[in-house]
Amino acid sequence: MSETERTPLIAGNWKMNGSAAMAEALVDAIAAGRSDSAAEVLVIPPFPYIDRLSRRAAKGGLQLGAQDLSVHASGAFTGEVSGPMLVDVGAGYVLVGHSERREMHAESDAVVAAKFEAARAAGLKPVLCVGESRQQREAGETEAVTRAQVEAVVDRCGAGALADAVIAYEPVWAIGTGLVATPEQAQGVHAFLRARVAEHDATIAGRIRILYGGSMKPQNAAELLACEDIDGGLIGGASLSADDFLAVIAAAG
Ligand code: PEP
Numbered sequence: 001m002s003e004t005e006r007t008p009l010i011a012g013n014w015k016m017n018g019s020a021a022m023a024e025a026l027v028d029a030i031a032a033g034r035s036d037s038a039a040e041v042l043v044i045p046p047f048p049y050i051d052r053l054s055r056r057a058a059k060g061g062l063q064l065g066a067q068d069l070s071v072h073a074s075g076a077f078t079g080e081v082s083g084p085m086l087v088d089v090g091a092g093y094v095l096v097g098h099s100e101r102r103e104m105h106a107e108s109d110a111v112v113a114a115k116f117e118a119a120r121a122a123g124l125k126p127v128l129c130v131g132e133s134r135q136q137r138e139a140g141e142t143e144a145v146t147r148a149q150v151e152a153v154v155d156r157c158g159a160g161a162l163a164d165a166v167i168a169y170e171p172v173w174a175i176g177t178g179l180v181a182t183p184e185q186a187q188g189v190h191a192f193l194r195a196r197v198a199e200h201d202a203t204i205a206g207r208i209r210i211l212y213g214g215s216m217k218p219q220n221a222a223e224l225l226a227c228e229d230i231d232g233g234l235i236g237g238a239s240l241s242a243d244d245f246l247a248v249i250a251a252a253g
Pocket of ligand 1: 015216235237
């Protein structure tokens with residue numbers, strides 16, 4: 001399947017930034033400025049803003065996502081937010097295994113797989129974030145690390161579970177650092193990941209969207225998005241500026 005048959009997905013991960021007013025203004029500006037882009041656009045605000053953005057996002061043709069979820073559906077888990085709650089307030093997607101969660105909250109591949117399962121059980125589309133650290137890249141472990149991150153999900157949920165999911169390749173050394181993978185580096189890992197999915201299911205491999213994340217911005221988006229196996233972007237810093245995010249959306253076509 002050629003890349004043109006996969007609708008590009010441009011996702012903005014706001015992380016723990018903003019305010020209610022900023023969130024509303026940003027969604028309005030993105031909705032107004034995306035004009036006739038063919039890309040699917042996803043905004044991923046902090047939990048407290050999802051509810052208040054859901055109508056605005058829907059009206060503006062934007063998808064809404066969350067940055068994390070609990071492995072549990074309900075119960076005595078103080079501070080956690082469950083998949084069904086996210087669906088309740090209008091989220092359609094959820095990030096699982098973002099490197100900041102893996103690093104700062106010690107989320108193992110097994111925990112990430114459990115979150116992937118919980119997301120699907122709630123009816124959310126999981127965006128599975130994978131990627132190697134600088135040390136792992138320098139040690140030649142990029143493929144082993146990213147393969148294990150995908151396989152943990154396949155082992156727990158089955159390859160069919162990837163059908164309605166998204167993979168985001170985010171080299172940890174490129175997140176929030178200003179360093180960006182070259183198109184060759186990124187395309188190489190994306191093709192590797194698609195081939196790993198194809199070992200399980202060629203149809204899903206042809207359809208699954210694999211996003212690149214790691215200091216994507218207007219200056220580098222076009223050349224990354226032109227790569228055959230790069231189907232969109234997961235954007236952190238640059239998604240907090242409507243102008244920058246809209247320029248990335250425009251680069252996706
Ligand atoms: C991210 O947080 O997923 C990310 C890619 O951040 P940035 O674009 O700022 O590197």
